Amino acid sequence: MATVLFIPGLVCDGLVWQAAQAAMGDVPNVVADISAHDSIPDMARDLLAKHDGRLILVGHSLGGRVAMEMARMAHGRVAGLALLNTGIHPVRAGEEGKRHAMITMGYARGMAEVAAAWLPGMMNADAPPNPALMKALTDMVIRMGPDVHARQLRALLTRPDAGAGLAYKGPMLLMTGRQDTWSPIAQHEDIRALCPQARLEIIESAGHFAPVEQPDAVARLLAEWALGVVRDDIALVRIPDTPLYDRPRGTLGYALNKMAMGLSTPQGRADFLSNEDAYLARFNLTPQQTAAVKARDWAEMVRLGGNLFYILKLSAVDPTPIRAIGAAQAGLSMDTFLDTRLGKVTNG
Amino acid sequence: MAKLIAGIGTSHVPSIAAALDKGLRHTDEWAPFFNGYIPAQDWVAAQKPDIAVVIFNDHGNAFFLDRVPTLALGVADNYAPIDEGWGPRPVPDFLGAADFAWHLADTMVERHFDPLICRELEVDHGMQVPMELIFGRPQVWPVKVVPILVNTIQYPIPTPQRMWDLGRTLRAAIESYPTDEKVVVLGTGGLSHQLQGARAGYINPDEDRKWIADIGPNPQRYRDMTREDYIQVFGSEGAELIMWLVMRGCMDERVNTLSRHYFAPASMTGAGMVLLENA
Numbered sequence: 001m002a003t004v005l006f007i008p009g010l011v012c013d014g015l016v017w018q019a020a021q022a023a024m025g026d027v028p029n030v031v032a033d034i035s036a037h038d039s040i041p042d043m044a045r046d047l048l049a050k051h052d053g054r055l056i057l058v059g060h061s062l063g064g065r066v067a068m069e070m071a072r073m074a075h076g077r078v079a080g081l082a083l084l085n086t087g088i089h090p091v092r093a094g095e096e097g098k099r100h101a102m103i104t105m106g107y108a109r110g111m112a113e114v115a116a117a118w119l120p121g122m123m124n125a126d127a128p129p130n131p132a133l134m135k136a137l138t139d140m141v142i143r144m145g146p147d148v149h150a151r152q153l154r155a156l157l158t159r160p161d162a163g164a165g166l167a168y169k170g171p172m173l174l175m176t177g178r179q180d181t182w183s184p185i186a187q188h189e190d191i192r193a194l195c196p197q198a199r200l201e202i203i204e205s206a207g208h209f210a211p212v213e214q215p216d217a218v219a220r221l222l223a224e225w226a227l228g229v230v231r232d233d234i235a236l237v238r239i240p241d242t243p244l245y246d247r248p249r250g251t252l253g254y255a256l257n258k259m260a261m262g263l264s265t266p267q268g269r270a271d272f273l274s275n276e277d278a279y280l281a282r283f284n285l286t287p288q289q290t291a292a293v294k295a296r297d298w299a300e301m302v303r304l305g306g307n308l309f310y311i312l313k314l315s316a317v318d319p320t321p322i323r324a325i326g327a328a329q330a331g332l333s334m335d336t337f338l339d340t341r342l343g344k345v346t347n348g
Numbered sequence: 349m350a351k352l353i354a355g356i357g358t359s360h361v362p363s364i365a366a367a368l369d370k371g372l373r374h375t376d377e378w379a380p381f382f383n384g385y386i387p388a389q390d391w392v393a394a395q396k397p398d399i400a401v402v403i404f405n406d407h408g409n410a411f412f413l414d415r416v417p418t419l420a421l422g423v424a425d426n427y428a429p430i431d432e433g434w435g436p437r438p439v440p441d442f443l444g445a446a447d448f449a450w451h452l453a454d455t456m457v458e459r460h461f462d463p464l465i466c467r468e469l470e471v472d473h474g475m476q477v478p479m480e481l482i483f484g485r486p487q488v489w490p491v492k493v494v495p496i497l498v499n500t501i502q503y504p505i506p507t508p509q510r511m512w513d514l515g516r517t518l519r520a521a522i523e524s525y526p527t528d529e530k531v532v533v534l535g536t537g538g539l540s541h542q543l544q545g546a547r548a549g550y551i552n553p554d555e556d557r558k559w560i561a562d563i564g565p566n567p568q569r570y571r572d573m574t575r576e577d578y579i580q581v582f583g584s585e586g587a588e589l590i591m592w593l594v595m596r597g598c599m600d601e602r603v604n605t606l607s608r609h610y611f612a613p614a615s616m617t618g619a620g621m622v623l624l625e626n627a
Contacts, residue, residue, distance in 0.1 A: 239584075240546075241545045242542065242544070242547050247503075257408070261408065264433060266435070310408045313432070322363070322616060323549075326548040326549045327549070329544065337549055342549055343551070343612070
């Protein structure tokens with residue numbers, strides 16, 4: 001099963017993911033540590049090395065940029081990508097000076113001063129004061145310390161061109177706060193323009209720290225999304241466009257394959273040929289499966305759990321060359337299929 | 349004691365059977381494929397083996413998905429061709445080497461391979477086609493058979509490493525069998541092909557040729573590959589090649605490749621054969 005990897009942002013730790021972790025139920029999840037490196041590619045490489053298997057990446061702010069870099073480096077391992085309060089824009093004019101000033105402040109005046117200078121602008125300005133939350137966030141910033149702060153700011157200043165690298169095709173969830181002036185909604189719309197499959201959720205009454213400003217709303221969305229990703233990932237194949245007959249597909253397709261297995265006998269074939277509807281009605285197929293069989297839609301039958309070794313028996317009652325079944329699944333004309341997949345005869 | 353005289357790896361593509369049934373053996377399309385088997389056929393005929401152990405997968409014919417044996421072993425006296433949807437093919441029944449099959453069952457279980465043991469079994473193209481490719485279409489098959497069926501359809505399928513170990517166990521069974529019968533082992537399936545999904549029609553002739561060249565002298569790479577590697581390199585149904593590892597694992601570390609052949613595509617499959625003897 002895929003593991004959810006929560007990647008925190010600048011001078012953040014598991015505090016920002018507490019509510020989301022609590023909502024994950026049976027979905028395995030862990031908080032990433034990006035405190036040891038001073039470049040986003042190094043952070044991404046480090047996490048890919050430390051965390052095995054299929055990953056569902058959930059990144060906040062700087063953590064979102066690390067997640068995007070991981071997806072660029074190892075898209076085959078990324079089962080899903082959730083990006084919160086983040087962006088893909090390169091370093092902006094004036095950004096370098098401001099960030100260096102913060103690094104200096106962290107060392108010269110301490111992280112409490114950094115927290116006091118930095119945190120208020122990150123929050124929803126319209127919300128009533130929340131001293132308990134500010135205290136917890138300030139403690140976290142102090143806990144992370146000036147070295148982590150400096151390393152992570154340097155990583156932001158040398159960040160790769162995230163937009164150019166973002167070609168992820170898998171499930172994506174984008175989330176930001178309605179009142180996030182640091183990473184506004186428009187930045188997430190820019191990401192969705194590159195990845196149209198992404199779903200964009202706006203969290204009301206939240207700023208840049210949406211995961212702690214509206215913990216319940218964020219946690220609920222993340223948990224629902226992650227559970228769906230995990231389920232689909234089990235059903236999906238690890239190798240693109242290659243459906244393996246595993247438990248989920250077996251459950252989906254059992255009745256369809258049983259219907260096809262019935263064509264192994266002369267009686268079954270005669271019944272099918274004399275009254276296809278009545279024959280199909282014996283097997284509790286879904287309406288979609290029935291329609292796919294009647295249309296001889298091979299790609300759809302496989303998508304609905306048909307295994308070719310079984311559904312192939314349909315070609316005994318309704319002769320269809322195996323190569324035509326292949327071409328139909330590949331979505332290619334027969335000539336293109338033969339040219340591009342099977343190629344020229346080679347012998348000897 | 350019985351003697352292992354050869355290991356043979358071969359495809360078992362159903363279109364080969366259809367080509368034979370339609371009398372296409374000598375056509376321009378098919379003759380180069382079938383002719384490539386002639387040296388191996390001649391060699392095997394001259395050796396006069398007594399028993400052929402055939403490792404193959406059932407293709408949704410003898411077993412439905414209601415119960416899927418990871419490993420099944422035939423101990424019957426007779427195996428008829430099964431109806432795969434077009435009626436049983438006009439292939440003679442196969443006579444079973446029941447005594448050796450029961451000895452193999454004992455050896456397997458002693459060594460912790462626990463197969464489904466089949467007293468009645470009809471066999472599909474997975475066994476028919478390799479037998480026809482090696483022994484032609486006689487009135488009576490010149491060898492008795494022992495079918496070993498491996499699940500390669502429903503996941504989890506067994507690992508390549510387990511298949512190799514099964515080959516070691518098969519060898520131990522042959523060498524502890526108190527007759528002077530001569531045994532050939534046929535590992536079947538593959539080579540590269542994929543029948544399902546949008547990647548249907550995938551074949552990989554370069555990797556197929558490497559397989560044909562290396563399965564005898566350099567099998568280590570194929571022992572080390574995962575099931576996912578097999579699917580990636582050889583396609584989802586190309587993962588059937590793990591069954592060749594039973595044959596190769598049965599052989600000595602050092603073997604001579606006596607004959608080899610490759611042809612692509614046979615229908616939607618890279619098809620090929622190797623004939624190995626212990627060096």
